[in-house]
Amino acid sequence: MDGASSATPGPAAAGVAGAGVPVRVIVLGKQGAGKGTQAARLSERYGVPHISTGDAFRAAVRSGSALGVKAKTYMDAGELVPDDLVIGIVREYLSGEGTGGFVLDGFPRNVAQAQALSDMLAPEHLDAVVNLDVSTEEVLHRLAGRRVCQSCGATYNVVDNPPQVAGRCDVCGGVVAQRADDTEEAIRLRLEIYESATAPLIDWYAKQGLVATVDAAGPPDEVAERVLAAVEGARR
Ligand code: AP5
Numbered sequence: 001m002d003g004a005s006s007a008t009p010g011p012a013a014a015g016v017a018g019a020g021v022p023v024r025v026i027v028l029g030k031q032g033a034g035k036g037t038q039a040a041r042l043s044e045r046y047g048v049p050h051i052s053t054g055d056a057f058r059a060a061v062r063s064g065s066a067l068g069v070k071a072k073t074y075m076d077a078g079e080l081v082p083d084d085l086v087i088g089i090v091r092e093y094l095s096g097e098g099t100g101g102f103v104l105d106g107f108p109r110n111v112a113q114a115q116a117l118s119d120m121l122a123p124e125h126l127d128a129v130v131n132l133d134v135s136t137e138e139v140l141h142r143l144a145g146r147r148v149c150q151s152c153g154a155t156y157n158v159v160d161n162p163p164q165v166a167g168r169c170d171v172c173g174g175v176v177a178q179r180a181d182d183t184e185e186a187i188r189l190r191l192e193i194y195e196s197a198t199a200p201l202i203d204w205y206a207k208q209g210l211v212a213t214v215d216a217a218g219p220p221d222e223v224a225e226r227v228l229a230a231v232e233g234a235r236r
Helices: 035-046 053-063 066-077 083-094 111-121 136-145 184-198 200-206 220-235
Strands: 024-029 050-052 102-105 128-133 146-149 155-157 211-215
Touching (some): 050 083, 053 083, 053 102, 083 102, 083 111, 128 200, 136 146, 200 211, 211 220
Parallel strands (some): 024 128
Antiparallel strands (some): 146 155
């Protein structure tokens, strides 16, 4: 399915624990915590696909497919897309290009999705659930300034990390714009849904000994080092 992998898998990582063994990681965190940013780096580092359900839905919306038409209303309002649609996408991925490992970004978002994922993976298991921990004040700043390339998905921040030419992507020259769900109202609803539906997953996975909480404040490179250390620690 086009669009769900927002990073091109790089060569399998050399010098990392369990090199050659598929890595299966979930990146969890509130909206704007940096899930997409860090998942793309892990994907490159381990040479496995970055599976972002948000990117998959945005690609479906752009293509005008039936899935995109259904998902758009929910996404623009900041609501979760119904479980059956999301689970269907992830199942297709995991039985295809995700067979040899993956970094999941934006899935699961509630216990029903997490249960469905366990059933899909059995008898295999996850290596780690990386929980990106950051204040609400910081994510509000990040999301208000976020701009995304409409062609390749590269992410910018108008304050901290603007494109070299305003409104144009450094990577592909595409148009850089605000996401439809980065309005104040949609952000507030998304954060409420995170607290009620997604945050309980931290306990759910902690009971399975899978959670590695990482301080997600600070520059992306520093966060990436902490994330990698957490994944490596979990794989030893
Ligand atoms: P999705 O695309 O997954 O959006 P989200 O969860 O709201 O997360 P974000 O993309 O806003 O944040 P992020 O944590 O990835 O942060 P990012 O790296 O971009 O989902 C969108 C919608 O799709 C949902 O609302 C829902 O409708 C639907 N959907 C998706 N999955 C679903 C599911 N499983 N079930 C049901 N519905 C689903 O970073 C944010 C900004 O901060 C960027 O500007 C970035 O450059 C910047 N930044 C990142 N790291 C740092 C740092 N360390 N310091 C400073 N700035 C940073």
